[in-house]
Amino acid sequence: METLKLVASYLTIVLLVPPVMLGIINKTKAAVAGRKGPPVLQPLHDTIKLLGKGAVYSETTTWVFRLGPVVSLSAAIAAACLVPLAGAPLVSFNGDAILFAYLFALGRFVTVAAALDTGSSFEGMGASREVAFASLAEPALILAFASLAYRAGELSLARMFAPHGGPSAAASTLLALGSLFVVLLAENSRIPIDDPNTHLELTMIHEVMVLDHGGPDLAFILHGAGLKLVLMTSLLVRLILPEIPLLGAAGSLLIGLAAAAAAIGLVESSMARLRLVRVPQLLVAAICAAAFGLILTLR
Amino acid sequence: MTFLLAAVLSVSLAAVLSGLFSRSGAWARAIVIAGLGAGGAFGGSLAWTVLHGRKVPELAWAWPIPGAVFHLGVDSLSACFLLLVLIVGCCAGIYGEGYIAASRGHVPAVPARFFFLVLVAAMALLVGARNALLFMVAWETMALSAFGLVSCEHGRPEVRKAGLLYLLCAHVGSLCLLGLFALLGRNAGSLEFAAFATAPALPAAERAAVFLLALIGFGMKAGFMPLHVWLQEAHPAAPSHASAAMSGVMIEMGIYGLLRLLMILGPVSKAAALALVALGLITAVFGIMFAMAQRDLKRLLAYSSIENIGIILAGGGLGCYGLAVGSPALALLGFSGAILHTLNHGLFKSLLFLSAGAIYQAVGTRDIEAYGGLQKRMPWTCVLTAIGAAAICGLPPLNGFIGEWLIYSWLLRPDAGHGMLWTSLAAAALAAVGAFAVVAFTKGYGLTCLGQPRSEEARRAREPAWIMLGPMAFLAALCVGIGVFPGPALGVAFAAAGEVGRIEPALLCAGLDQWSRLLGVVGLMGAGVCALSALFWLLRRSLLARRRVACGPTWGCGFTAPTPRMQYTGSSYPAPLARVLAGLLGTREEVHPPLGYWPAKVAFESSTPDPALERWLPVLAARLVDWLSVPRRLQHGRLQLYLLYVSAFLVVILLWKL
Numbered sequence: 001m002e003t004l005k006l007v008a009s010y011l012t013i014v015l016l017v018p019p020v021m022l023g024i025i026n027k028t029k030a031a032v033a034g035r036k037g038p039p040v041l042q043p044l045h046d047t048i049k050l051l052g053k054g055a056v057y058s059e060t061t062t063w064v065f066r067l068g069p070v071v072s073l074s075a076a077i078a079a080a081c082l083v084p085l086a087g088a089p090l091v092s093f094n095g096d097a098i099l100f101a102y103l104f105a106l107g108r109f110v111t112v113a114a115a116l117d118t119g120s121s122f123e124g125m126g127a128s129r130e131v132a133f134a135s136l137a138e139p140a141l142i143l144a145f146a147s148l149a150y151r152a153g154e155l156s157l158a159r160m161f162a163p164h165g166g167p168s169a170a171a172s173t174l175l176a177l178g179s180l181f182v183v184l185l186a187e188n189s190r191i192p193i194d195d196p197n198t199h200l201e202l203t204m205i206h207e208v209m210v211l212d213h214g215g216p217d218l219a220f221i222l223h224g225a226g227l228k229l230v231l232m233t234s235l236l237v238r239l240i241l242p243e244i245p246l247l248g249a250a251g252s253l254l255i256g257l258a259a260a261a262a263a264i265g266l267v268e269s270s271m272a273r274l275r276l277v278r279v280p281q282l283l284v285a286a287i288c289a290a291a292f293g294l295i296l297t298l299r
Numbered sequence: 300m301t302f303l304l305a306a307v308l309s310v311s312l313a314a315v316l317s318g319l320f321s322r323s324g325a326w327a328r329a330i331v332i333a334g335l336g337a338g339g340a341f342g343g344s345l346a347w348t349v350l351h352g353r354k355v356p357e358l359a360w361a362w363p364i365p366g367a368v369f370h371l372g373v374d375s376l377s378a379c380f381l382l383l384v385l386i387v388g389c390c391a392g393i394y395g396e397g398y399i400a401a402s403r404g405h406v407p408a409v410p411a412r413f414f415f416l417v418l419v420a421a422m423a424l425l426v427g428a429r430n431a432l433l434f435m436v437a438w439e440t441m442a443l444s445a446f447g448l449v450s451c452e453h454g455r456p457e458v459r460k461a462g463l464l465y466l467l468c469a470h471v472g473s474l475c476l477l478g479l480f481a482l483l484g485r486n487a488g489s490l491e492f493a494a495f496a497t498a499p500a501l502p503a504a505e506r507a508a509v510f511l512l513a514l515i516g517f518g519m520k521a522g523f524m525p526l527h528v529w530l531q532e533a534h535p536a537a538p539s540h541a542s543a544a545m546s547g548v549m550i551e552m553g554i555y556g557l558l559r560l561l562m563i564l565g566p567v568s569k570a571a572a573l574a575l576v577a578l579g580l581i582t583a584v585f586g587i588m589f590a591m592a593q594r595d596l597k598r599l600l601a602y603s604s605i606e607n608i609g610i611i612l613a614g615g616g617l618g619c620y621g622l623a624v625g626s627p628a629l630a631l632l633g634f635s636g637a638i639l640h641t642l643n644h645g646l647f648k649s650l651l652f653l654s655a656g657a658i659y660q661a662v663g664t665r666d667i668e669a670y671g672g673l674q675k676r677m678p679w680t681c682v683l684t685a686i687g688a689a690a691i692c693g694l695p696p697l698n699g700f701i702g703e704w705l706i707y708s709w710l711l712r713p714d715a716g717h718g719m720l721w722t723s724l725a726a727a728a729l730a731a732v733g734a735f736a737v738v739a740f741t742k743g744y745g746l747t748c749l750g751q752p753r754s755e756e757a758r759r760a761r762e763p764a765w766i767m768l769g770p771m772a773f774l775a776a777l778c779v780g781i782g783v784f785p786g787p788a789l790g791v792a793f794a795a796a797g798e799v800g801r802i803e804p805a806l807l808c809a810g811l812d813q814w815s816r817l818l819g820v821v822g823l824m825g826a827g828v829c830a831l832s833a834l835f836w837l838l839r840r841s842l843l844a845r846r847r848v849a850c851g852p853t854w855g856c857g858f859t860a861p862t863p864r865m866q867y868t869g870s871s872y873p874a875p876l877a878r879v880l881a882g883l884l885g886t887r888e889e890v891h892p893p894l895g896y897w898p899a900k901v902a903f904e905s906s907t908p909d910p911a912l913e914r915w916l917p918v919l920a921a922r923l924v925d926w927l928s929v930p931r932r933l934q935h936g937r938l939q940l941y942l943l944y945v946s947a948f949l950v951v952i953l954l955w956k957l
Contacts, residue, residue: 054846058853060751062674064685067832070839074831075695078824093820098707099695101730105737106694106828112741113685116867119672119750120853124867131741132875135734142711142730146723150713212854216842220835280879291724298720 009086009250014077017254018226019043021233021261028265043226047219055215060119068114069213069220072107076227079103083231084158084238087249092158097145100157101138104187104228108134111221115209126208129276133193133205136283137186143290144176144183147297148239161238173239175293180236182286186279188229191268193279233260300358300371303381303427306342307420310334310388314416321409328396331412335392335419342385342423349378350794357429366490367432375794376562377426379638380555382791383645384426386777387547388419390770394653395540397766401660406538407451414447415541418549425552431480431490438476438552442469442520445549448541449533461532468529472519476556479512496563510571513560514578521553523612524582525911527605531589532912534604535597535665539656542597546604547649551641554611558634561615562799566622573721575616580728583609585883587732591739592877592884592907594869595665596655599743600648603691606732607644611637613725614706618800621709627802631810632709634796635789640702642788643781647690647699650774651743654684657767658747661760667742667869672752676760679768681748686775688744690782692736696825698781701788701818703733735876742872751863783826785818870905877907885910 023040030037039045057065081090082100089096112131115123148160151172186193189206196207210221237256244252274282313334320326349355357372373381395415399408418441425437446469450462482505484490487498501509515526522530530550534542561567567575586605593599618633657680658673659665674681690697710726713719752758762768781788790811797807855861877884884907891902908914933944 051842052846054848055843056849056851059850060672060853062678062749064674064749066839067836070835071828071832073835074828077831078695078828081824081827091820091824093817095704095708095711095817095821098704098711099821099824102693102695102700102704102733103824103828105692105733106689106696109689109692109694109737109741112737113745113749116741116745117674117749118853119863119866120855120861121865121867122856124750124872127741127745128867128872129875131734131738132873132879135731135738135876136879138730138734139727143723143727146711146719146726149711150719150723153713155708155711155713211856215846216839220839276875277878287727291727294720294723 006086006088006090010080010090013085013230013250014080014227016044017257018223018230019047021230021257022226024258024261025265025268028262029269032266032269043222047223050214050219050222051216053215055217058118058120058212061117061212064110065114065117065212066217068110068117069217069224071110073220073224073227075103075107075110076224076231080227080231082157083234084161085231085234085250085253089158092156095155097149097155097157097160101141101145105134105138107224107228111209114213118212120212122208123211126205126211129205130209133186133279133283136280136287137183140179140283140286140290141183143287143294144180147172147176147290147294150294150297157235161235170296172293172296175289175296177236177239179286179290179293180232182282182289184229184232184236185264185267186283186286187232188225190229190264192271192274193282195273230257233257233264236260300345300355300373300427302341302345303371303373303423304358306338306345306385307424307427309337309341310416310420310423313338314413314420317412317416318409321412324400324408327408327412328400331396331416332393334416335389338419338423339385339389342381345373346378346382346385349373350375350382350791352794359429362432364432366484368430368491369433370429370491371424371427371433372429373427375791375798376555376558376638379642379791379795380426380551381423383551383642384419384422384548386774387544387645387649388422390774391540391543391547391649391653392416392419394543394656394767394770395538397764398538398540398656398660401763401767402538405452410447411451411538411541414444414451415544417444418448418541418544422548422552426555429492431484431492431495434492435473435476435480438556439473441549441552442473445469445533445537445541445545448537448545450536451538451541452536458536461529461536465529465533468519468526472516472526475512475516475519479509479516479560482509482512492559492563509564510567513557517553517556517560519553520556521550521608521612522582522605523578523608524585524605525915527582527586528909528912528916530605531593531598531601531909534601534652535595539597539652539659542601542656543649543652546601546652547645550604550608551611551645554608554615554637554641557615558638558795558799561619562801565801567619569620569623572616572619572623575619576613576725577616579609579611579613579616580725580732581609582606582612583732584728584735585609587735587739588880588884589907589909591735591742591873592886594667596658596667596670596743596747597652597665599667599739600651600655603736603739604644604648606736607640607648607691610703610706610729610732611640611644613637613729614640614702614709617706617709618796622800627800627806628810629709629712630800631793631796631802631807632705632814634799635792635814636702636705636709638795638799639705639788639792640699642792643690643698643702643778646774646777646781647687647697650683650687650771650778651691653767653771653774654680654687657763657771658684658760660763662754662756664754664756667746669754670747670752670757671750671754671863671866672748672757673760674748676752676758677748677762679762680771681744683768683771683775684744684748686778688740690778692740693733695821696779696782696828698778698785698788700825701782701785701821703729704818704821705814738873738876742869746867746869746872750866753863753866753868783822783829785822786815789815789818885914 152159360369421440428434487494590602614637621629693699
């Protein structure tokens with residue numbers, strides 16, 4: 001019974017939270033810009049609308065193009081099983097943090113393959129940038145994981161990202177948090193690394209890779225990307241937010257996610273996208289921050 | 300043990316017979332397949348027996364050569380590598396028949412068959428050798444048959460150059476091994492491996508020399524940075540089925556040698572173990588960085604072999620570290636990670652070389668810039684390439700992830716009480732290697748198989764024969780199978796790792812239990828991803844079934860005349876990362892920008908030469924020539940003076956004896 005409840009709450013969170021979180025980000029950005037903005041549930045409506053649409057496929061593409069969205073969404077859902085979303089994770093074992101990182105790598109591989117399948121120079125460009133920046137984000141992620149694993153005494157996300165009772169002032173946690181936040185922005189194509197709202201400028205990364213997708217494929221991609229954002233954010237939220245009494249683990253996580261969405265919205269409204277040549281510098285800074293955090297943890 | 304002998308003999312017999320019956324292609328083909336099949340059956344059943352814990356009696360025959368005994372034995376470590384030799388040997392051999400037939404005389408059939416079979420037989424003999432002299436004989440046979448394979452197509456100058464370079468490197472390595480065995484043999488008074496193990500400990504200086512000689516001798520074969528100079532030249536030069544065997548198994552014989560020596564001589568010091576880990580990670584990072592920058596598909600694969608050897612060496616070093624600090628559990632984890640990755644690398648790398656061969660044959664060039672859009676023309680080859688590429692990137696539902704996961708688990712163990720800082724930095728390096736591998740192999744697979752054809756030849760490419768596809772499909776199935784059900788492969792790796800670290804059976808069983816349970820979950824998650832994907836695929840199909848699905852040109856962002864030449868190329872694809880790593884890669888760029896009012900000619904050229912081969916080796920060679928110029932004055936070509944030397948020497952000896 002307990003398991004059934006867990007699975008049910010998991011399904012609800014995985015299906016509903018990603019679009020809502022994207023909605024909150026957009027609403028915040030609109031509010032800062034002095035606009036009313038689309039309703040919070042707009043991304044959900046968009047996804048449902050896309051699921052009901054037909055599709056146009058390029059003659060160049062093959063089944064690889066169609067497989068990309070499907071596998072990347074599946075990998076994100078598998079990764080969700082490892083994250084303690086509803087109090088406890090569905091699957092947890094010593095070493096699942098590595099699996100978590102590599103499931104996203106799988107998603108990236110198939111998305112990049114799908115982008116290259118179109119033979120378009122734009123999507124090739126997006127793919128090329130995506131893999132380049134991921135190469136720098138990955139070490140930062142692993143280093144941050146290492147310092148958290150050392151503190152928790154185990155390499156599992158549930159233990160590493162257990163709430164630590166109040167905003168932990170320890171400098172090491174802050175450094176790990178900082179580098180994970182940069183990784184989050186980079187991996188989820190947010191400003192200042194990437195702009196999720198442009199398609200046709202020559203400076204974006206993730207969005208240009210999915211230029212040719214439409215209909216259910218695009219719905220899968222959008223949902224998968226939102227889920228990825230939710231997963232990485234919820235890890236950070238769990239690290240700093242103590243469990244709020246009365247709300248329970250899942251409830252406080254949702255509150256934290258909403259707050260984080262607003263924070264991301266503020267970041268995106270208050271700064272411009274970095275020049276592409278600066279992005280590696282930011283990511284290398286994240287690597288350094290994670291390494292310093294690790295040194296402080298081990299001190 | 301007679302089974303090992305039977306396997307070696309049947310493969311070598313097939314080698315000789317295939318040469319004799321070369322007139323009739325069908326006969327030769329039947330002989331090769333029968334020989335490999337018989338060898339596989341004999342060797343496979345032997346490995347199966349040994350890996351199930353049964354002892355097989357050793358075989359020792361007197362050999363009329365001083366110090367030598369024809370001594371064969373198979374333990375779990377040998378069985379593990381024997382399995383790899385036979386699986387890859389059989390798959391590549393059968394594929395090779397199709398490859399030779401389809402090459403229309405491009406690949407000379409007689410040497411390609413003969414040397415390949417000799418190579419397989421020599422490697423099977425090598426893993427069973429229990430005497431240093433027998434080991435060296437098998438080692439040299441392996442090296443020479445590989446030379447024969449590398450210079451198969453000796454009509455082309457670059458092939459001759461690669462062959463010569465390989466021969467030189469192989470012999471420098473062999474010389475080091477001779478020195479190594481001479482040192483050990485003098486100490487033990489015998490050339491038997493068993494005698495080395497029971498001999499009194501070597502003095503510190505000699506021990507260091509042994510370590511260094513082993514590292515150079517075996518490292519030359521395995522391709523550790525910067526001893527890899529021959530590798531990226533020789534592997535592309537050989538026919539593809541031979542490159543598969545060389546890259547998938549032969550270089551791993553270097554790893555086998557190191558592990559065997561470690562097993563004989565016992566644990567190394569902590570510093571030496573750390574040096575191994577560092578060397579492994581440097582090899583891995585540099586290997587994959589250069590892989591990323593290549594535009595020759597087989598060269599890309601060869602560099603990625605260097606990367607994988609680096610990962611394996613790092614895992615082995617971690618195992619050594621575990622032994623040095625007296626923690627058998629850590630040692631077991633490190634060694635099993637290394638051995639599992641060795642097995643996995645053998646499978647996916649040979650798969651990738653075989654598919655690269657099929658693509659090379661279909662398009663007629665190894666240049667990635669001439670490929671593209673092969674997915675539609677060679678669907679099966681491309682599916683198998685995709686599986687191999689994903690496996691080599693270490694992605695979850697496939698086997699590459701399993702070995703890397705074990706090594707990560709070692710590195711990020713907070714409870715182990717070792718320098719967590721260094722191991723975490725090593726883990727970060729490994730993560731970077733994994734991410735670079737995604738760059739290299741989305742390039743190798745994506746630009747080759749996907750998109751639009753970049754040349755007329757690519758447009759006309761055709762699927763190869765089933766005899767080539769079958770072995771590739773078998774290897775791909777193994778990659779998927781090990782990824783989803785890691786249990787059996789883990790058992791094999793643990794048995795061999797226990798042998799290397801001399802770990803007692805109770806601990807071995809407990810460790811195997813623990814890790815196979817964890818990896819079982821990992822495999823299950825991988826299977827879950829596959830199942831979910833299938834589910835979403837069906838969902839997508841049912842959603843689209845009632846809707847309009849149209850076909851059109853790729854969206855060109857308003858540009859209406861896109862051409863295949865506008866696609867990202869092999870040089871532009873890794874460019875963002877290559878710019879970041881420019882200081883390390885040393886990519887040379889020659890840019891002729893558009894000039895004048897009506898620019899007519901624009902050119903851009905970039906190349907990434909190997910620093911060890913192009914920059915360091917010439918300097919070293921020049922230095923060496925300088926140093927040797929003094930003794931070289933003695934050699935000037937004047938016959939009279941040479942005769943004078945001889946008579947002077949004789950007089951000196953005569954006086955000395957008086």
